[in-house]
Amino acid sequence: MSEIHAAGYSPTIKKRALSRKLVEARKQVELTTTEVCKTLRWSPSKLNYIEKAKWIEPNTDAVADLCELYGIDGREREALIQLSRDARQRGWWTRYNDVFRNEYPGFEVAATSIRTFQNTFLPGLLQTPDYIEAVTKAAGIDDPAEVKRHVAARVQRQKTLTRADTPCQLHAVIDENALRRLISLPTRKTQIRHLVDMSDRPNVHLQVITADVGLYAGAGESFTYLGFADPGERDIVFLETSIDDRMLEEKDELRSYKVRFDRLCAVALDREATRAHLLNIETKGDE
Structure with a gap:
């Protein structure tokens, strides 16, 4: 997965970046959306909202679950969790x-x-x-x-x-x-x-x-x-x-x-x- 950038003015763009990184990570481990939902017992709409950056406030627990499933750990996992926190901030x-x-x-x-x-x-x-x-x-x-x-x-x-x-x-x-x-x-x-x-x-x-x-x-x-x-x-x-x-x-x-x-x-x-x-x-x- 490419380098994670958490900088910037806008929580909106951070949310978009987070969703893009998670999609990229899923494709790297060659999992389909159906397989992810089945493993995590999620509804298809939940994963779709995450991957399309439609979620209102990114959930750190959901991001952590995806990191575990995709084998993301260490500094990369910490960066994604931090990005999810940053994306929850409310812009003016x-x-x-x-x-x-x-x-x-x-x-x-x-x-x-x-x-x-x-x-x-x-x-x-x-x-x-x-x-x-x-x-x-x-x-x-x-x-x-x-x-x-x-x-x-x-x-x-x-x-x-x-x-x-x-x-x-x-x-x-x-x-x-x-x-x-x-x-x-x-x-x-x-x-x-x-x-x-x-x-x-x-x-x-x-x-x-x-x-x-x-x-x-x-x-x-x-x-x-x-x-x-x-x-x-x-x-x-x-x-x-x-x-x-x-x-x-x-x-x-x-x-x-x-x-x-x-x-x-x-x-x-x-x-x-x-x-x-x-x-x-x-x-x-x-x-």
Whole structure:
């Protein structure tokens, strides 16, 4: 089994790493899931939740049972048990389970690079509080306390770009239509200024696809590509829809979205031209 890494910002990514290590260990001893369940007298769903990283809080006893069955002992066993304890920690996003419907924030906070294409809304990591409030109300949420929690949760997310210790690298491509939907002039002015200010940060690369481009290669649904520094961690493509969310991690899927992102970058304004374009929108207001 490959080296076990227990470091990182996120319990979510640790849980994913733990599940991957356990699957790897089972395959090394050539046991099927059916054989494991029969030996440990587990239900198939229990092992499936462990191997698919769907368990809410990793159980150290279950990990110990699997280690014994797979012949894992010594420092390797201790590392897996410690990883299970680390994965039980609660990230800040768990305080906002009413806002986030999945564990995406736990993956996002662990990513070292984020590439995103947005054609309806501005990237969540770059939204101002006023914009977040407007989007939340547009989704049908009008209770002031609930709106306030949505704003607080999403502002907390944005700290991944400004943390002192290795801030995440963000490369965002935005269809200009997302900017044109800002019909409230005060919100637009504040939001555009925020985009300009954030684009001045060395870890934020912003590109806009202007309306005059017309139809362009790579157009389609919005997506976010999360990259991880640990070579043992597979990257993730996150797709959010009104019905459900999908996380893609197969190599051919990742490769396809890398190619698509490159095509989008090619038709978008470059970094400096994007900044100038945003300043022009801010100044003219209705352009």
